[in-house]
Amino acid sequence: MTAEEIKKKDSEYIMHTYGRFDIVLDHGKGATLWDADGKKYVDLTSGIGVNSLGHGNPAIVNAVTKQAEKLMHASNLYYTEPMVSAAEKLVTATGMGKIFFANSGAEANEGAIKLARKYSFDKYGEGRNTIVTLIQSFHGRTVTTLKATGQEKFHQYFFPFTEGFAYAKANDLADVTAKADKTCCAVMMEMIQGEGGVLPLNKEFVQGVAKFCKENDILLIVDEVQTGIGRCGSLFAYEQYGIAPDIVTMAKGLGGGLPIGGVLAAKSCADVMGPGTHGSTFGGNPVSAASANVVLDTVMKPEFLKEVEEKGAYIKEKVLGFHSPAVKNVRGMGLMLGIIVDPEKRAGYVAKLMEKGVLVLTAGTDAIRLLPPLVITYEEIDQALEAMKGVFES
Numbered sequence: 402m403t404a405e406e407i408k409k410k411d412s413e414y415i416m417h418t419y420g421r422f423d424i425v426l427d428h429g430k431g432a433t434l435w436d437a438d439g440k441k442y443v444d445l446t447s448g449i450g451v452n453s454l455g456h457g458n459p460a461i462v463n464a465v466t467k468q469a470e471k472l473m474h475a476s477n478l479y480y481t482e483p484m485v486s487a488a489e490k491l492v493t494a495t496g497m498g499k500i501f502f503a504n505s506g507a508e509a510n511e512g513a514i515k516l517a518r519k520y521s522f523d524k525y526g527e528g529r530n531t532i533v534t535l536i537q538s539f540h541g542r543t544v545t546t547l548k549a550t551g552q553e554k555f556h557q558y559f560f561p562f563t564e565g566f567a568y569a570k571a572n573d574l575a576d577v578t579a580k581a582d583k584t585c586c587a588v589m590m591e592m593i594q595g596e597g598g599v600l601p602l603n604k605e606f607v608q609g610v611a612k613f614c615k616e617n618d619i620l621l622i623v624d625e626v627q628t629g630i631g632r633c634g635s636l637f638a639y640e641q642y643g644i645a646p647d648i649v650t651m652a653k654g655l656g657g658g659l660p661i662g663g664v665l666a667a668k669s670c671a672d673v674m675g676p677g678t679h680g681s682t683f684g685g686n687p688v689s690a691a692s693a694n695v696v697l698d699t700v701m702k703p704e705f706l707k708e709v710e711e712k713g714a715y716i717k718e719k720v721l722g723f724h725s726p727a728v729k730n731v732r733g734m735g736l737m738l739g740i741i742v743d744p745e746k747r748a749g750y751v752a753k754l755m756e757k758g759v760l761v762l763t764a765g766t767d768a769i770r771l772l773p774p775l776v777i778t779y780e781e782i783d784q785a786l787e788a789m790k791g792v793f794e795s
């Protein structure tokens with residue numbers, strides 16, 4: 402099929418829920434992508450933070466191929482090795498208790514919400530089920546996680562939504578403690594609000610919330626779906642905030658391109674979800690888990706994480722060094738960065754970058770969001786920076 406045919410069939414047969422960029426992607430290698438017409442791009446998106454080890458990674462391709470030949474799917478009625486290995490790595494590295502595997506970020510957050518509510522129900526009975534989330538957060542697209550998302554624009558059309566959410570201002574401890582009343586069982590937050598605009602929380606706030614939660618037996622859920630698995634220069638971003646969450650959710654980067662998510666629970670609440678309380682047919686699928694094992698073996702090395710941090714700092718410094726009033730700021734940690742620009746001009750910059758062969762994302766109203774594969778090379782980074790310099794300085 403030609404690119405034109407693909408686009409035509411897409412518009413004819415696929416629901417129009419996405420505003421797609423006008424590119425038909427064909428293949429990739431590392432942080433470089435090629436479209437159906439052979440045009441080359443530096444990929445600063447990694448499929449929204451998913452292809453953490455880049456495109457066509459030989460170790461991932463090898464692990465996935467081998468596992469597909471051996472056993473593609475087993476369901477959770479049986480034991481399988483790849484899932485257990487990935488679980489052991491995540492639990493051991495974090496000092497948490499146990500993990501539940503799901504397929505996506507929204508599904509992981511649904512699991513975390515269920516776990517928090519059951520923990521409270523088991524201990525205190527009915528009526529203690531509110532989950533406080535932050536304004537500008539994003540937690541997913543299911544009916545429940547839409548309501549968990551602290552942005553009014555997501556609370557439309559699909560009524561009735563799941564009850565039991567309250568919203569507090571980010572970086573405002575007094576607002577969190579006011580919203581977390583006697584009915585509260587958990588606080589859920591992202592360390593850097595990704596979709597909300599690459600907005601990092603400040604350390605004092607996060608530590609204040611963690612302390613308040615501990616004192617009141619309120620579970621602290623950290624949504625690491627976007628920030629986790631090495632993205633911010635540590636296995637999980639919360640490590641850099643010096644806190645110990647009760648529940649950590651993950652997805653995007655974990656499978657290196659295949660769908661897998663997880664709900665990691667601290668020892669104190671690891672056994673809340675007993676037999677029959679939760680499930681997922683595909684969750685922890687052997688092929689996805691085999692890929693996750695390669696990702697984890699790679700990103701859990703301190704040298705690798707240090708490189709992520711260094712590459713991020715390099716990009717930040719270079720972009721802030723452009724002689725351009727177009728760049729107002731650069732926010733973020735590791736390889737999760739937001740270049741802050743005039744909201745009116747943002748779409749134009751993104752289009753020009755695409756023209757020059759650089760793919761970027763947006764977030765919030767004013768951020769050009771960069772989530773490159775963690776293995777992006779300095780050569781690829783420099784190619785992207787040169788194009789950006791041209792676009793922002795013109």
Ligand SMILES: *Cc1c(COP(=O)(O)O)cnc(C)c1O
Pocket residue numbers: 504505506507508510539540541542591595596624625626627628652653
């Ligand atoms: C992307 C994202 C989600 C939703 O993940 P899906 O895999 O699309 O369901 C949830 N939380 C955060 C922080 C995200 O960035």
